[in-house]
Amino acid sequence: MMKSNAQIITDLKDLVQIVNDGKEGFKVAAEATNDQFLKDLFMQKITERNIYEDELKFQILRLGEIAENEKGGLIGILHRTWLEIKDALKARDDAAILAAVKISEQAALVKYDYYLAESEEVEDYFSILLRQRAGVLNTLKEVEELHQQFTN
Known part of the structure; x- marks a missing residue:
C-alpha cells in the first residue's frame, strides 16, 4: 500500500532530523579531536x-511542502552519543570520539533501513534514500576501521 504524501513528508522530515543530528555530531567530533586527519x-x-x-528537503518540496530548517532531534541514542563525544572532548580521546x-552512524543506518523497508521501490525518493544509506554505511565502515587503529 502506497503511503500518503503527508506520511512521506513526515518520514522525510524525520530523516532530515537524523541528518542534522549527524552534522551536529561531526561538528562536535571535529572540535573534539586534535588529529588533523580526523x-x-x-x-x-x-x-x-x-x-x-x-536532497531530502527537495523531495519534501516536490511533495508540496516547504521544509523548514529541521533541527536535529538529538533524542535517545543520538543524544547520548553526542554527550559521550562532549565527554571525550574534555579528554581529547580520539578512540572515544570514534566510538x-x-x-x-549505526543508529542512522537503522533509521534508513526502516524507511527503506517502509517505502515502495517505485517512489521517486527511494533511490535517494538507498544512495544516502550506502553513504552512511561507508562512513560507518570507515569509522570502524579508524576506531580499530586508534584503540591499538
Missing part, C-alpha cells in the same frame, strides 16, 4: 550530510 574527515562528512539534507560516532 578533523578533515569529520568536516568532509558535514559537507556530505549537507548534500543529504538538501561515539560509530554508535551514531
Whole structure:
C-alpha cells in the first residue's frame, strides 16, 4: 500500500532530523579531536550530510511542502552519543570520539533501513534514500576501521 504524501513528508522530515543530528555530531567530533586527519574527515562528512539534507528537503518540496530548517532531534541514542563525544572532548580521546560516532552512524543506518523497508521501490525518493544509506554505511565502515587503529 502506497503511503500518503503527508506520511512521506513526515518520514522525510524525520530523516532530515537524523541528518542534522549527524552534522551536529561531526561538528562536535571535529572540535573534539586534535588529529588533523580526523578533523578533515569529520568536516568532509558535514559537507556530505549537507548534500543529504538538501536532497531530502527537495523531495519534501516536490511533495508540496516547504521544509523548514529541521533541527536535529538529538533524542535517545543520538543524544547520548553526542554527550559521550562532549565527554571525550574534555579528554581529547580520539578512540572515544570514534566510538561515539560509530554508535551514531549505526543508529542512522537503522533509521534508513526502516524507511527503506517502509517505502515502495517505485517512489521517486527511494533511490535517494538507498544512495544516502550506502553513504552512511561507508562512513560507518570507515569509522570502524579508524576506531580499530586508534584503540591499538
